[in-house]
Amino acid sequence: MKREKLVIVGNGMATTRLVEELVARRYEGDITILGDEDHPAYNRILLSAVLEGTHPIDALTLRQPDWYAAQGIDLRLGSRVLEIERELRDVMLVDGQKIVFDKLVLATGAIPTLPPIRGLIQLDGSLHPKVHAFRSLADTQRLLDAMEELSVESRPVRAVVVGGGLLGLQVARALSVRGVETEVVEGTEHLLSQQVDRKGGTVLKRHLKKLGTEVYTGARAIRLTDEGLKLDTGYTLDADLIVLTAGGRPSTALARGAGLTVRRGLVVGEHLQSVDDDNIFAIGDCAEFEGRVTGFVPPAWEQATLLAAHLSGEDVKYEGSRSVARLRATGLDVAVLGDPEHTEGDIVEVTNPIIGTHRKLVVDGNVIVAGTLIGDLSRIGLITQLFDRRTILSDTEPGELLMAERPDGDSSTLLPDEAEVCACAGVNAGRIRSCRTFEEAKEKTRATTGCGGCASVVRELIEAAHVPV
Incomplete structure (x- = not known):
């Protein structure tokens, strides 16, 4: 019997989860992964931790190439796809090689968009030497190298982060911790304006100011000159480094070129299949379901798990993903559930700036x-x-959930088994307690492999559950 040929374009966090789930389900087909980066798949959420200096680059790798080889998976790094030929059922690489598929998964992620700032691009089409994107491992390494070169000068290094969203705050926090004099420019009226209200934005701004980070909201960068980065308010900010974190869009060029329906992302149905071709699928940032794209890792992982089940013959349907976003930065804790700024309902809030x-x-x-x-x-x-x-609460419970600060001596060991510990992977305390070591928990449950914010709780739960009698 002919084995199904499954080709996956993209080698990020969604692809890694998809392949892990296929292996766990004993998928009977030949898998080829085409990744355009030269590195094995890595945890993009923790790039800011590398910038901050709390994680080495090697710690971000999700699976080493020898793992794929052991599973019989053809992993091709540094392989960029030029086009998809739907009628011939193959993809063409930039070197002219063609790879045949029976089923194709697009996990191409998102690409950064350049803000409309004059001077970012030089005459030869390259970025100005001061300007850095922050999306990939290569971007992170380039920024670290630039910081090291500048550190030999007998003056402080100055950086401007363009964008006050989740990624911008992570980068600003990391640069500040590294001793870089950092300023943030955000075009809207407060930080994290897509996720939090003005009160929340004020708390975040105060936190950054305590680190010595100046924040300019309601201001847009309009031009990069020899004197610095000029704002539409008339100010010019002196900068050795300019880090772009504002804006990204689904990577859909291959899908468009293949004649597939694309709006914001590649439009998919209940099995995450293209609405035009039942043998082509999409997961992660490049997929659009019921008019929505996700932009976060947990939904991408959920999609990967469901698609693996579907490809393995299980009767499953995708109904959309919950949205829980976490900001990963040392000493700066943020979690956003759903869309609090646009969802209707009664507001219960407590603020202590x-x-x-x-x-x-x-x-x-x-x-x-x-x-x-x-x-x-x-x-x-x-x-x-x-x-x-969607638990129905009593009238007093919402307020009670928000009122009490965590008391001294409060321990995560008191969490009930059903309490969620890792929001990224959807892991509860009971599953963590069933593991004997931190590494076992990481391998079996994938807790700590997302934003990493649950690591201390995971260690505490395991240590408490396996104390010698």
Whole structure:
């Protein structure tokens, strides 16, 4: 019997999860992965941790090439796809090689978009030497190299981060920790404006200012000159480094070229298949389902798991993903559930700008439908669980969930088994306690392999569960 040929374009976090799930289900087909980067797949969420200096680059690798070889998977790094030929059922690489497929998965992710700032691009089409994107391992290494070169000069290194979203705050925090004099420019009226309200943005701004980071909101960078980065407010910011973190869009050029329906992303149906071709699928940032693209890792992992089940013959349907976004930066804790700025419902909130906390729940019919937590995530597991299960609360519970600070001596070992510990991978405390070591928990549950924010809780749960009697 002929074995099915499955080709996956893209070698990021979504592809890694897809392949792991296919292996676990004993998928009976030949798998080829085409990744245009020269590196094995790595955890993009932790790039800011590498920039900050808390993680070595090697720690980001998800699976080594020998793992793929052991599974009989053809992993091709540095392989860029030029086009998809749907009628011939093959993809062509830039070197002219053609690879035949029976089924094709596009996991091409998102690509950065350049803001409309004059002077970013030189006459030869390259970025100005001061300008750095921050999307890939290569971007991170280039920025680290530039920081090292500048550090030999007898003056502080100055950086401007363009964009005050999740990625911009991570980069700004990392640069500040490294001793770089950092400024943030955000065009909207407050930081993280797509996810939090003005009160939350104010708390975040105060946190950055404590690090010596100046924040300019309601201001747009318009031109890069020899004097610095000029804003539309008339200010010019002196900068040795300019890091672009504002804006990204689904990578859909291959899908468009193949004549597939693309709006914001490649439009997919209930099996994550293209609405034009049942043998072509999409997962992660490049996929659009019911008018929505995700942009975060947990939904991409959920899509990968469901697609692996479908390809393995299981009867499953995709109905959309919950949205839980986490900001990974040392000492700066942010979690956003759903879309708190655009979801209708009653608002329950508590803000303490002095200690840097802001908590907000949107409640509809006594059910948490969205929320924001800044500065204290001690109850994120419980709140996420209630949000995810659409638990009906009493009239007083939403306020009670937000009121108490985490008391001294409070321990994650008191968490019930059903409490969610890792929001990225959807892992509860019971599954963590069933593992004997940190590495076993990481391998079997994938906890800590997303944003990494749950690492300390995972260690504490395992140590407490396996204390010698």
